[in-house]
Amino acid sequence: MSAPTEPAGRKWRQLWQHRRWQLSSALLVLLVLLIVLAAVLLNKADKPAQEAFSGLPHNYEYLEAESPGKVQLHMLAVAPEDIILRADGLPLRQIAAYGINGGFFYGTDLLSVAIMNDVPVNGDKGAYGSGWFNAKYARGTLVWDGAAGRLSVQTVSSGDELTVTDRGRYWAQGGISMNLQHEELWKAASQAEHLPFADEQRMRSGLVYDSDGKLWLIVTPTLSTAEEFRQAVLDTVPGDSREGIFLDGDGSSQLNADEAVLTGDSRPVVQMIAVAGGK
Numbered sequence: 076m077s078a079p080t081e082p083a084g085r086k087w088r089q090l091w092q093h094r095r096w097q098l099s100s101a102l103l104v105l106l107v108l109l110i111v112l113a114a115v116l117l118n119k120a121d122k123p124a125q126e127a128f129s130g131l132p133h134n135y136e137y138l139e140a141e142s143p144g145k146v147q148l149h150m151l152a153v154a155p156e157d158i159i160l161r162a163d164g165l166p167l168r169q170i171a172a173y174g175i176n177g178g179f180f181y182g183t184d185l186l187s188v189a190i191m192n193d194v195p196v197n198g199d200k201g202a203y204g205s206g207w208f209n210a211k212y213a214r215g216t217l218v219w220d221g222a223a224g225r226l227s228v229q230t231v232s233s234g235d236e237l238t239v240t241d242r243g244r245y246w247a248q249g250g251i252s253m254n255l256q257h258e259e260l261w262k263a264a265s266q267a268e269h270l271p272f273a274d275e276q277r278m279r280s281g282l283v284y285d286s287d288g289k290l291w292l293i294v295t296p297t298l299s300t301a302e303e304f305r306q307a308v309l310d311t312v313p314g315d316s317r318e319g320i321f322l323d324g325d326g327s328s329q330l331n332a333d334e335a336v337l338t339g340d341s342r343p344v345v346q347m348i349a350v351a352g353g354k
Contacts, residue, residue: 127171128331132352135173135292137334142307146299149335150312151175151292155219155226157351158290160189160246162197162206166341167329172353175280175292176329176339177346178206178249178322179271186210187323188249189346190234193242196346200234206249206346208233214268215252215320217282219290220245226284228252228318230268248282248348250320253305255283265301270321273301278328278339281321282348285314292348294330294337322348 136152151173163170164183178187184204185197198205209216213232220227221244230252231237239245251270254261265273276298283291291312295304301321308319326340 126331126336127169128173128353129333131171131173131354133173133333134350134352135332137332138313139335140311142310144299144303144307144310146295146297146303146307148307148311149294149296149330149332149337151330151332151350153290153292153350155284155288155290156221158219158246159349159351159353160191160196160206160248160346161349162189162346164345165343166338167331167344167347168336168338168341170331170347170349170353172347172349173331173333174347174349174353175294175331176323176327176344177348179210180323180327180345183345185345187214187346188216188231188234188247190237190245190247192244192246193234195234209249212267212269214249215264216247216249217284217320218245218247224288226288226290226318228320248320248322250282250322253281253283253308253319253321255305255309255317255319261305262302265321270301272325276300277325279304279321279324280328280330281308281319283308283312283317283319285312286316287314289314291319292330292350294328296328296337 134157138150141147180186185206188209189196189206195206200207213230215228216231218227218229220239222241251268252264254264280294326342327344329339330337
């Protein structure tokens with residue numbers, strides 16, 4: 076077959092150069108778009124997410140500490156009268172309030188006492204899963220007696236057993252007794268109250284008060300046994316004559332604060348211990 080004529084060859088070369096220019100231009104545009112996308116993603120990664128609770132009244136003091144046993148504690152110090160127990164059924168990060176997770180639950184049922192002014196937070200008084208009962212067992216329940224201005228831990232099965240001065244001025248949060256003032260009793264008490272997974276390495280949370288009436292909302296992302304967590308509380312939480320309770324743990328161990336956000340495993344939590352000033 077004969078070679079193409081000069082005009083035909085010139086036309087073919089011009090067509091090829093035009094196509095090559097189009098391809099180069101398309102690759103250049105694609106490269107620019109990839110660079111812009113990478114810059115946007117990097118910029119987002121450098122900025123913290125706008126949390127639902129950002130900008131609320133800052134009615135707490137924040138403290139972060141690591142115990143000699145290498146358990147990291149994130150703590151919110153709160154006046155007891157500024158506590159609101161609430162049921163939202165959401166991961167805490169989606170709730171417009173500072174605070175931490177509350178008691179034990181199963182599905183949508185609350186298995187720990189959670190009462191505000193004689194009203195359970197998750198249903199009707201006396202109803203299963205409402206927060207009126209510590210299900211199955213009498214368990215350590217931290218009580219704020221607003222009329223007397225006094226905090227205590229009471230081992231009860233239901234709200235009916237609580238000792239308070241005024242039934243219209245108190246809150247009660249169920250958990251498991253820590254017995255911080257009774258080293259010889261705490262293990263037996265935790266067994267009697269059926270503390271879940273006490274000897275396993277889990278994220279944990281707790282509620283502790285001192286002789287001055289300061290209340291500490293505590294969460295650790297460190298995987299630790301109940302004993303290791305309790306010892307970290309003794310080693311690092313300020314104050315004298317401290318006492319408190321274990322709260323729900325593992326993936327439920329969640330905290331909302333400006334200084335730190337602990338999401339656990341991001342599971343929905345039935346009940347929250349919130350700081351007043353939320354929505």
